[in-house]
Amino acid sequence: MSDTDSDWKEERVQALKESLSFFSNAEKLNREKWVVRQLLKALHVDFREEEMNEAAEPVDVAFRNAGFQVKEILDEGRRRTDEYKNKLERAKSAQHFGELLEHYTPLDISFSEVVQQCYAYAESLLTQSKYGPHECKNIDLLCYFNWQDYGVVPPIDVPVKEIGFRSLSVVSNRYCAVVYASSNAPTFLKGNIGKAK
Template structure:
């Protein structure tokens, strides 16, 4: 029993160490590629790892075939994720390697429409940083990572409500397993156009 407990503690610490490294500034490109791969996996698009590449000249952040993804994150207001994991690692090490479990967690439901509203607010903010001529050739990909919300079943918002923001396409990854496809113009890659209005979930096979 003692050995199993020690192994579990070490596993938890190792996971926290990997999270600290992954969410550091030095790993920005790797995080962006990870978001793109999660979108493709959830959408059931077959691809080779080598096809998902960081762009030599930004924007875009990530290229996949003809897709030009500009990757942005939506977190809980005020959340500092890298600091959060660093503090959790320090606490776990001080606690004999045992990560602190969240207590009193009461997740709230959020629908695709609710996610869409968060994304619209982000796109409105990004309009100040990307010229219209730039946005029209970019595929906006939002990674939505909320700590107290679960994505629940519900209708998707109408695609035309995203057109005013001027991106070639708008899609999102929610929580790492769900892909939401909000809008795509006629010039967007076919695999994005074909999935507009859908929510797709990655199927994880049992080991």
């Protein structure tokens, strides 16, 4: 392996170690804040980092008068930690530059379909949640759609329908939207219903 290949290998190994650290239990709050941050930026909400705080269950991140419960939607059966551990082992044992490359052929999913997936997920939470309807009516559910090897594309129509949470917002790798907000939801969420950004 040449010096250039070796440098690239070291960078890849370091990046995978950092990813494993980020996806550890210890970094859960930072991941949740990252998702909230993506939504706030997309909605053009001016904020300071210290406005996002860890909150008591059932809320994950408190921001002003919003109480976000952040849920990541992964592919069914996906085990991300195992995935990154396997990539790290492959990178460590690579002898040639080509072994560090990964084949990538992304599939398309429309943002409209992403929103439908998040509605279905939210409805499943209501039926299996440890929180009752009263608690859910005070939760701002924030879904981070993270299917592997999928690129989110138009159409971006956002169907608005009532759900048992105070609000439902969606963050994906390309678009963000508030897809539902009740009358008592925070103003910055109510003012952006149905707009994909």
